[in-house]
Amino acid sequence: MKKIFTAIVLLIVLLQSNTTLAQDLLRKTDLSTLNVDNLSENDIAKLKLQLSSNNITIEQAEPMALSKGMSASEFAKLKQRIQSGNNNSPVNTIKEKESVRKQDPIVNPKIKDSVNSLIFGSELFDNPSLNFEPNLKLATPVNYTLGPADELQISLFGVQEFNASIPVTAEGKISVQYVGDILVSGMTIEAATQKIKAAMSRVYSTLASGQSQLSVTLGSIRTIKITVIGGKQPGNYSVSSLATVYNALHLAGGPGKNGSYRNIELIRNNKVFAKIDIYKFLVNGDQSANIGLxxxxxxxxxxxxxRVIVEGEVKRAGIFEMKAGESFIDLLSFASGFNEFAYTAAxxxxxxxxxxxxxxxxxxxxFKTYQPKSGDVITVSKILNRxxxxxxxxGAVFRPNFYSFSEGMHVSDLIARADGxxxxxxxxxxxxxxxxSDLTTEIVNFDITKALAGDVEQNIILKREDVVSVYSILDFKEEYKITIDGEVQKPGTYMYYENLTLNDLIVQSGGLTGSASKRVEIARMITSEEIDNANPNKAELxxxxxxxxxxxxxxxxxxxxxxxxxxxxMAVYEKPEMVTVSGAVHYAGKYALVNKKSRVYDVIQRAGGxxxxxxxxxxxxxxPIQASQIEDIENVNINLGKKDSIQNNIEDKLKHQVKYATIPLDWKAIVKNQNNSANVTLFxxxxIEVLTFNEGVKVAGNVLLISEIPYESGRSFGYYLNAVGGVDAKGWRRKAYIIYPNGKAAVTNSFLFFRSSPQxxxxxxxxxxxxxEVRKTSTGEWVGIGSVISSLALLIITAFK
Known part of the structure; x- marks a missing residue:
């Protein structure tokens, strides 16, 4: 039996040797037995932490490790594992791992309330972002009670070291290596820490002496079962052991249709442990009743x-729950008080x-004594608009406005308040x-000069809502105007002033233009008290x-x-106007029209021919298409209706598509005789566009191949159509036309069975x-036509019998 025990101890020592060596790399005197392959990731992380705490790198530790018997190959493995690991600091890695508190995911479906949205407090449980979930990153509450499924993070640091995450078993115990089982269920974190420290002090002597310190934190949190009765979603819920009453109420959707918001009971061990009034939180932000579960x-x-209903001019209207003994003042605080337009007298x-x-x-x-009764509907009305x-x-005072009225106030007092x-x-x-008094209005006149002088009769005593009007002498004067038109920079209508002269008005209108002549006409209205039928003039010139x-x-x-x-x-005042010559001429460009009847031939000759x-x-x-031409077409009534598409299409085409009209010219005729009608007068x-000679003939439109065919003398119109494969299925050959280089067009003509194509x-x-596109007659339409013909035939036969 003794041999078996010795073998077990030796096996445990061998399993722990690598870890011990890893933890004591800098303090161990013999590292010859260290096997890097047997080190865990946690050992490597602790080794990184040891190097970091001593402010040395792995390269600086190499001579120290080799001097303690560690082989170069093992150290190379160790260096590679340290450098190939996570780039994060080992201190942060371990601290982050130890500080993260875990919790099993809890899923409780929630239904948004839409029936009782007017009940004060219901919005607290309809907002999905307000769920009162516990913050798992906060420090462990000292009064937290441990139970099965909790997990404790126990860390011993100092001269001696120990780290472990130990779960609380179903029996309420934790099992610490080399120490044994410790009962912690039902204890607070603070009490459990003292108990664990006392038990571990028997094994770790430096803990009792203070050379090592112990830290006990909550690592993983258990899930508890609670029951909600009377909520919108009553039932059993799985919640975090850090959850509170408000968190559970939110999961259950808050109180049900007839549920109370002010007398909620927390029952623990079959006794009412606490009563919760949600209004304390809603009105005052008081969370004293938000007890841990x-x-x-x-x-x-x-x-x-x-429950009572508050309507009208309050900041928060709705349905409110009242407790016995509460007054209207309490109810008004729940509704956040009157708004700015409320009638507060009653x-x-x-x-x-x-x-x-x-x-x-x-x-x-x-307000302080009246206690609302269940079912009351309290209406706060709006203040009167008076x-x-x-x-x-x-009128003609310096500060026209509304002013406060007091009994015995006179007109002179109000004028003085308006700064005179x-x-x-x-x-x-x-x-x-x-x-x-009968709600009709009257007007009272007074002499302002006498009223300001203190005349008792004229200095009228005012009444509430009186409107005093002081007129301006400018209101009685007609506004005189004067008009200037013609060759000035800014023609228009100007204000007339006494002693205004022609020179004054010319300067006001920006002065004369360069085209102004010496002739000026001034038309003046005729004024007379009597009608002179012998004088037909309407104005004096x-x-x-x-x-x-x-x-x-x-x-x-x-x-x-x-x-x-x-x-x-001026009779003669015209600025030179230009035309353009482009294309195959010697000197293309713009040319001035030096003659009122400049013709094409003259300008082309000036361009070098x-x-x-x-x-x-x-x-x-x-x-170019002139605006006046478009206006003429718009004004022509072709009896097609106000919004006819043909009329609109013509106008739209001239405005947006066609920019100019083309005038074809017969240059041969012009050269032969300059008086020929083809030698048109220019505008x-x-x-003037002169095209370059092109031997090709373009064929476009609904043909099989849009192309340009070389010109051959004597070839017909049909030859060029056939050269591009003929017309396609939608092509209309009978209506094919040709556009000559000078812009003139020609179409195919037909007479009886003869057709002549253009050259x-x-x-x-x-x-x-x-x-x-022609719509084909449908079968139903053919049947209808047949029925009509049959009826006509029968009618004719009957008529001749």
Whole structure:
């Protein structure tokens, strides 16, 4: 028996030798027996911690380890394992591992309450982000009671070292190596720490002497079972042993439809351990009733005893639960008080009797004594939109506004409060608009000058809500205007002032333009008390000559109200206008129109004439579409309806798609005779385009192959269509057309059975359009047509019998 015991001890020593050597790398004198392969990751982490605490690296420890008998190959293995491990500091690794508190995941489904959302306090349990879950990273509470499934992290540090995570067994014990079993169930962390320290002191002598220290923390937390009765989701719940009453209530969805928020009972060991009033937390933030839970606790939510409804002008309207003895003041604090528009002198209460309803008014003096009854509906009304002491002054005073009213206040007092009369005030008359006792209004006139002088009769005594008006002399004057038009920088309407002259107005309007002539017309209205039928004139006309280059005229003309001044333009004053020549000419660019009837030939000759590569069949003019042309089309009524698509399409095409009109030119005819109609007169903005000679013929549209075919003299229109494979299934060959280089177009003509195609020239473009879509007659429509024909035939036969 003794031999067996000795063998077991030797085996344990061999198993622990590597760990001991690893822990004492710097203190051990003999490292010849160390086998790095047998070291665990925890041993390597502790070795890193030992090196870090002594502020040395593994390279600095190499001479020390080799001098203590450790082989170079074993040290190389050790160095590789230390350097290939996690880059995090070993101190942080171990501390993080020891500080993380674990908890089995708890899943309790929650249903959002939508029925009782008006009950005060229900929002506390509808917010998924507010769940009162315990914070597992907080320090272990000293009053935490241990139980089975808890796990303790026991650490001995100092001269002697010991680290272990030990679970509490179902019997409530922990088993410490070399120490034995220790009963800790039902004990607080503080008490269990003292008991564990006493037991370990018998094995670790330095713990009793103080050379080593002991730390006992909660590593893994157990899950406990609790029961909630009367909640929206009553039942058994698995919660953390650190959970509290509010956490359990949140999991159960809070009190049920008729559950109390103020008399919740925590039952422990079949006795009421505590009563919870959630309103203390909601109103004051008091969490004294948020008690920690224990295994098999029961949370009972009884039915409420009293509920009242608060409506109207309070900060938080809703349904509130009341306790016996609480007054309206307490209820008002639950509703967060009156809002800014509440009528606070009294509240209206709708009460229930045994048979019917009754109404009660609770005044401000009774707020502290009135105790609401279950079922009361308390309504806080809005303050009236009226003032008890207000008067108003408006008009020609320095500070028109509302002012406070006091008994015996006079008009002069109100004018003084408004900082007196403005300089433009009309002091002969003021008015007071007053509300009479029968709710009709009246006007009271007074002399402001006499009222300010103290005249008792004119210095009217004011009443509440009176409106005093002081007029301005400017209100009685007509606003005079004067108009200038024509060759000035800023034509328009200007204010008239006394002694205003023509020079003054020219300067106000920015001065004369360079095109202003010496002729000025001034039209002046005719005023008379009598009608002169012999005079047909509506206005008097003045003709004035000015110096166009001088804004200050030698003979200044005085203006009158409502004069209309027209400054004429010079008879001859036109800025040079330009056209553009582009393409195959010697000097392309812009050219000024030096003649009112400049023609194409003249401008092309100024551009050096056509080059050798010019296509004489490709001379055309691109003339921009003018806004006036679009306006003319918009104004034409073609009887197609106000919003007809054809009219709209034409307008849209001219505005956004077609930028210019093309005018084809016959250059041969122009060269032969400059008086030919083809030698058109140019307009400003025109562009003369001369195309370069191109021997190809483009074929596009609904053809099988869009391409450019080399031109061959004498070839027909159909030849070029066939050269691209003909038209496709949607092509409309009968309507094919050709566009010549000068922009002129030609179409295929048909007469009886004869069809003549247009001649093809070099540089032309043949277009094959798409056939219009025609809806086929359906079977039902053919049947209908047949029925109509049959009926007509029968009718004809019957008529001739």
């Amino acid at each position: 224990k295994d098999n606790d029961v949370i009972r939510i009884p039915a409420y005893s009293q 509240v209206n209460v709708l009460q229930k009797t045994g048979k019917e309803f009754k109404v009660r008014d609770v005044t401000e003096n009774d 003032f008890e002491n207000r008067v108003k002054i408006e 009369l403005r300089e433009d005030a009309y002091s002969k008359r003021g008015t007071v608009i007053r509300l009479k 003045f003709a004035v000559e000015i110096s166009p280059n001088n804004n200050e005229q030698a003979k200044n003309f005085e203006l009158k109200p409502f004069d209309v001044i027209s400054i004429r333009k 056509l080059t050798a590569v010019a296509n004489i069949e490709g001379v055309k003019i691109k003339r 400003p903005g025109d562009e 093809v020239k070099p540089g032309s473009q043949i277009i094959v359009p798409q056939k219009p």
